[in-house]
Amino acid sequence: MLGPHRYGKAETRLVRVHRDGDTHGLVDLNVSIALAGDLTATHLTGDNSAVLPTDTMKNTVYAFAKRHGVGEPEEFALLLARHFVRTQGQLDSARVSIESFAWDRLGPHSFQRRGDHTRTTVVTVTRAATQVVxxxxxxxxxxxxxxxxxxxxxxxxxxxxxxxxxxxxxxxxxxxxxxxxxxxxxxxxxxxxxxxxxxxxxxxxxxxxxxxxxxxxxxxxxxxxxxxxxxxxxxxxxxxxxxxxxxxxxxxxxxxxxxxxxxxxxxxxxxxxxxxxxxxxxx
Known part of the structure; x- marks a missing residue:
C-alpha cells in the first residue's frame, strides 16, 4: 500500500540582481519545492500523466524571479506555492522552502557575504489554507x-x-x-x-x-x-x-x-x- 508521498525539485540556487539604476540589489536564495496530490498512478504503474516535471519547477523559479522580481523570501515562496496549486488541478498542496543568504552592501554594486546566520522560510499552500513559517x-x-x-x-x-x-x-x-x-x-x-x-x-x-x-x-x-x-x-x-x-x-x-x-x-x-x-x- 502506498503511504504519504510528495515530490519536487530540491535546492534550486537563485541569485537575483535588481539593476535599478546605478545602485543594485542582490538576493541569494536556495529554493526547494515539494508537491503532493493525486500521484498514485506514477508510483504504481509508472503513468506520468499527472506529473509536472521537477525541471519545470526549477524553470518556474527562474522565470518568476525575472518576471516578478524577488523581495522577501516569504513573498516569493507564497507566489510559487500558490502558482502550483492554482495551475495543477491534480495537486492538493505545494510546499516551498527557502534558505536566504544575506549580503552586506559595500558600495553601489559591491557586496560582502554575511555569515552569522541563514534566514529560512517554509510556505505550505493547500486547497483550503495557507501556512507561513x-x-x-x-x-x-x-x-x-x-x-x-x-x-x-x-x-x-x-x-x-x-x-x-x-x-x-x-x-x-x-x-x-x-x-x-x-x-x-x-x-x-x-x-x-x-x-x-x-x-x-x-x-x-x-x-x-x-x-x-x-x-x-x-x-x-x-x-x-x-x-x-x-x-x-x-x-x-x-x-x-x-x-x-x-x-x-x-x-x-x-x-x-x-x-x-x-x-x-x-x-x-x-x-x-x-x-x-x-x-x-x-x-
Whole structure:
C-alpha cells in the first residue's frame, strides 16, 4: 500500500540582481519545492500523466524571479506555492522552502557575504489554507558568565561537576509560525531575531531550557503576528583547561571549545489561543 508521498525539485540556487539604476540589489536564495496530490498512478504503474516535471519547477523559479522580481523570501515562496496549486488541478498542496543568504552592501554594486546566520522560510499552500513559517539557522550566541548548572540528577555514571559560573554558548535554529499569510515579513523577521538575542543576553540562566523558554516567550510578547516558535539550542560546551601542571591557576579564563558530542535542547513556545497548524511546520 502506498503511504504519504510528495515530490519536487530540491535546492534550486537563485541569485537575483535588481539593476535599478546605478545602485543594485542582490538576493541569494536556495529554493526547494515539494508537491503532493493525486500521484498514485506514477508510483504504481509508472503513468506520468499527472506529473509536472521537477525541471519545470526549477524553470518556474527562474522565470518568476525575472518576471516578478524577488523581495522577501516569504513573498516569493507564497507566489510559487500558490502558482502550483492554482495551475495543477491534480495537486492538493505545494510546499516551498527557502534558505536566504544575506549580503552586506559595500558600495553601489559591491557586496560582502554575511555569515552569522541563514534566514529560512517554509510556505505550505493547500486547497483550503495557507501556512507561513519563518526562521533562521546557525545564529551563534555566547554569554561568558551569568550561567549556572547544578542540582541535576546524579547516578553511578555522572561525572559532570556542578557549576555556578560557566560559559553558555549555542547556535540557534528557530522556526516561528505566522497567524496569517500577510505580514511585514522583513520587520517581523528582524523583530523576532532582536527579541531572541535580547532574551539570551538578559536571562540569568540556571539551565539552557530556561533560556529557551525566555527566548520564545519574549518573541511572542514582541511579535503579535506569531502563533508559536520552535527553538533548537545545541549546547556548545566550553571546558576549563587544567593548567595546574604549569603552576598556573585557571579562574574561568582558558577553555577548550568542544565540538562533539553536545547537548541538544529543543522546545516549542505556543501562544495560549494559537490556532492549530494546518501542516507540519517544525520538522
Amino acid at each position: 519563518s526562521g533562521l539557522t546557525g545564529l551563534v550566541l555566547m554569554n561568558t558568565t551569568a550561567s549556572e548548572f547544578h542540582g541535576f540528577v546524579k547516578d553511578r555514571y555522572t561525572t559532570l561537576p556542578e557549576t555556578t559560573d560557566r560559559i553558555l554558548a549555542t547556535a540557534v535554529d528557530a522556526k516561528w509560525r505566522h497567524l496569517s499569510d500577510e505580514a511585514d515579513w522583513g520587520k517581523s523577521f528582524q523583530g523576532a531575531v532582536d527579541a531572541m538575542t535580547t532574551a539570551f543576553v538578559n536571562t540569568y540562566s540556571l539551565s539552557l531550557q530556561q533560556t529557551l523558554m525566555s527566548m520564545g516567550t519574549l518573541v511572542l510578547a514582541k511579535r503579535p503576528e506569531l502563533a508559536e516558535i520552535r527553538l533548537a539550542l545545541p549546547n556548545r560546551h566550553h571546558y576549563l583547561v587544567d593548567l595546574s601542571a604549569f603552576d598556573l591557576a585557571n579562574e574561568n579564563e582558558v577553555f577548550i571549545a568542544g565540538d562533539r558530542p553536545y547537548g541538544l535542547i529543543e522546545g516549542t513556545v505556543t501562544r495560549d489561543d494559537a490556532p492549530p497548524a494546518t501542516a507540519e511546520w517544525y520538522q
